[in-house]
Amino acid sequence: MSTRASSLSARPGPVDGRLLLVATDLDAVGTGRQVELLAAGFAAAGHDTHLAILTAMDRRRGSPLADRVRAAGATPHLLGERPVPDGAAAARLARLAHRLRPAVVIPFGRRLLPAALATRVTGAGRRVVPRIDVPVRRAHTALCLRACDLVVASSPEVAATCRGSSLEVIPPGARAEDRAWMDRTSIAHRLGLDPTTIWTLCVAPLEPEARLDRLAWAIDQLGVVHRGLEHVLVGAGPMLRRVRRRAHVQEFAERLVVTPSCPVLPDLLAHVRLTWQSGTVACGGAVLDGMALGVPAVMVESDAARQLVVDGETGRIVPALPESELPRRALEIIEDDALARRYGIAAAARARAEFPADRMVARWIEVIGRLGV
Numbered sequence: 001m002s003t004r005a006s007s008l009s010a011r012p013g014p015v016d017g018r019l020l021l022v023a024t025d026l027d028a029v030g031t032g033r034q035v036e037l038l039a040a041g042f043a044a045a046g047h048d049t050h051l052a053i054l055t056a057m058d059r060r061r062g063s064p065l066a067d068r069v070r071a072a073g074a075t076p077h078l079l080g081e082r083p084v085p086d087g088a089a090a091a092r093l094a095r096l097a098h099r100l101r102p103a104v105v106i107p108f109g110r111r112l113l114p115a116a117l118a119t120r121v122t123g124a125g126r127r128v129v130p131r132i133d134v135p136v137r138r139a140h141t142a143l144c145l146r147a148c149d150l151v152v153a154s155s156p157e158v159a160a161t162c163r164g165s166s167l168e169v170i171p172p173g174a175r176a177e178d179r180a181w182m183d184r185t186s187i188a189h190r191l192g193l194d195p196t197t198i199w200t201l202c203v204a205p206l207e208p209e210a211r212l213d214r215l216a217w218a219i220d221q222l223g224v225v226h227r228g229l230e231h232v233l234v235g236a237g238p239m240l241r242r243v244r245r246r247a248h249v250q251e252f253a254e255r256l257v258v259t260p261s262c263p264v265l266p267d268l269l270a271h272v273r274l275t276w277q278s279g280t281v282a283c284g285g286a287v288l289d290g291m292a293l294g295v296p297a298v299m300v301e302s303d304a305a306r307q308l309v310v311d312g313e314t315g316r317i318v319p320a321l322p323e324s325e326l327p328r329r330a331l332e333i334i335e336d337d338a339l340a341r342r343y344g345i346a347a348a349a350r351a352r353a354e355f356p357a358d359r360m361v362a363r364w365i366e367v368i369g370r371l372g373v
Helices: 003-010 031-044 064-071 087-100 110-122 139-146 156-160 184-191 212-225 240-249 265-269 287-292 303-308 325-335 337-354 357-370
Strands: 015-023 048-053 075-078 102-107 151-153 167-169 198-203 229-234 256-259 274-277 297-300 315-318
Touching (some): 015 110, 031 048, 031 064, 048 064, 048 087, 064 075, 087 102, 087 110, 110 139, 151 156, 156 167, 156 303, 184 265, 198 265, 198 325, 212 229, 212 240, 240 256, 265 287, 287 297, 287 337, 297 325, 315 325
Parallel strands (some): 015 048, 015 102, 048 075, 198 229, 297 315
16 A cells, blocks of 8 residues: 555544534625524534635624624634635635544535535545525536535525435524614614615625616616615625616616625614515525514515515515516505515514524434434
């Protein structure tokens, strides 16, 4: 046997019960909230839980996601130095996995699959179990999923696109934080909003799949019929400059706050009239978390929309065409306090009944247990 073969066979195997979650630096809604809930649940169940964060939104203010999982009993590792995952962060992840020897690596999202699968090189027997929240369209992603030990999809429709993979369907979880919220005036001061206007919120990656052209058109149209509105768009990505440029050209920049991240996002969510989503985004961006707080949603038809919103009961699902449907249905909720209240009460009840965080965590613990961890 060669020296290299001997060293590989002598390398210690994975540590039982140790889990390594892999995510990007995210705010406390959508996928970021799912990471936080799952990390807290694994830690509470006795797993030695670690979180590798492969991007950096703004290191000057630190990483709120790291702070939240640390408070929940998990150990964060800040591996990224850029807003997008890169080769350097992937290399750091491989070295971290070699040192920690986790039994299971859990990447959140399709873009982190290659880096997560590469951790197998540093430890035999390691399992890779990704969480996938949006339908899989690219052949490369499908090949990566087939190389995983198990794929956890957020819905049956997402699972149907993960062909050839071992699958488990676990819907996302929601839980309203039990704490006092920052007051409206303080939030307005932090974000440059007017505390007397009605606010809406969209959280989405600034990428083509989010179809932010629809959102921009809707905001433009709403400004014609309702002057007392301001909108917040939270997200990072290659379309940031294009969104800001369009807002200036169409003269609604004064009504739209665009920010890559928002430290007061959970507090803001408690004060908005509605959340909305114009394209394909995991967990609807802020939609599920808004439901838990009694905030109605308006979504263009998608897998997430069909999973989360009951049309005409907790909010509205609109077709992509005609484009006028998105601002028209949003305006109904904006102008009708009783309708917004009724939708919000139903949304909170649906979040409690259909998307309890405890059930989501329990299903994950069951799945991990079946893998022998």
